[in-house]
Amino acid sequence: MKKQEVPQHPGLFGGRRAVCYALDEGGGYVLAPTAGWNPVNLANRQAWEALARELVGIHGEARAGRLSPLAYHMARRQMDAALLARYTGLFRWRVRRHLRPAIFARLDRELLARYAEVLQLSVEELCRLPEAPEIEVPEIDETEESR
């Protein structure tokens, strides 16, 4: 990659720049600033969209009373039962059980506090389901295909 070919498609880093390796006019390698590259912006956005889709689905299930609020808050932190189990130090099967509304409703304060701490919420927030899913697909303004 030559220095003049280093893509400058803003996206992932906000106003910031990352650096990459490119050749200058003399054929020597230099660190060149890059605002981003469309293929990466696209792949990143698709990953976020997949997470958002999943979150909307889980929110719907939780609203309908088929999943506990914990399932929603877990997904919002991009976690699954396995990862949340590792964070809380609980067995995976226990976390899975707690995704069922009836079982979640009976949890004691201590266990709720443990989940809340990991998920960066208060116990009250953990037990509540927000009206609408809080989707955070970071803004990526994609410049139209170049190259």
Next chain:
Amino acid sequence: MSIPFVHRQAAHCESGATANLLRHQGLNLSEALAFGIGGGLFFGYLPFIRLNRLPLVTYRKGPGGIFKAATQRLGVRVEGRRFRDPSAGMAALDELLDRGIPVGAQTSVYWLPYLPPALRFHFNAHNLVIYGKQGETYLISDPVMDEAVLCPAEDLRRARFAAGDLAPKGRIYYLTAVPTVPDLRRAVRAGMGEVCRNLRNPVPLIGVRGMRRLARVIEGWPRKFGERRTVQHLGHLIRMQEEIGTGGGGFRFMYAAFLQEAAGILERPELLDLSQRMTAIGDGWREFALLAARACKGRIAVAEACPELGELLRRCADGEEALFRDLAGVIR
């Protein structure tokens, strides 16, 4: 308190942190040189390790490996610690900072508030240097950022003690003794030798064999997964290869930069040719990402793109196999 630590932006976190820590002790190395001496270049297709529930593909060796190998080969003495108890881990960090020692740390990216939101996924092999503390805020030189940043203590604690695959367990590392005149030539050759071995090794999922395996696997994705899931896998590959921290082309350009620098150090001009070939291979990897992105965007059907992607990958594998055979010849 704050240590006068010079922040230098790098393409990759671990080689950047390594180079910056060495430089702080008066050993002025570029990031590419630290990467090359550390034998950082790698390829691994590791489907049993999952990242966001997708198979891990890595273009560099495991977390901590570059720092360890680079410092060892340069004769630098280091100390590394992990902690079971987060409070003990934070206390140990503060104590080192009080002694004026900048500290490298392995962290998750998810919990670091200063990183751009788009990059914050659960990935646990990030590296940064902590060089000061003011109240409950740490001063951090994160190699991928364009300037030094601040991070609240609570967030840093979470990031250091993140759970999941590659959990950092509070790992910190720092230099204790640096030789005034390290044997650069020997270190460079050792780093090259390791990469030659790793990329041309007999293990099926590692090195050029791993690339060829992945090429075969990709060709099967449209049938196995269908459109949507294939697109997800392809997008994941693009991100592993290009999203922040590889310097482009899955570290291949960084390695080409290293070969160029090494040509001067070892006084072996033939390494310049190898550097050019490495650049061409890096361009091949970029081409792969570009085509994968076209498939993700629906500009080309996945059933059509995947065989072509497999072919591109095999071309990269062939190029690297020949290159590392020749490189092994140069350093023999």
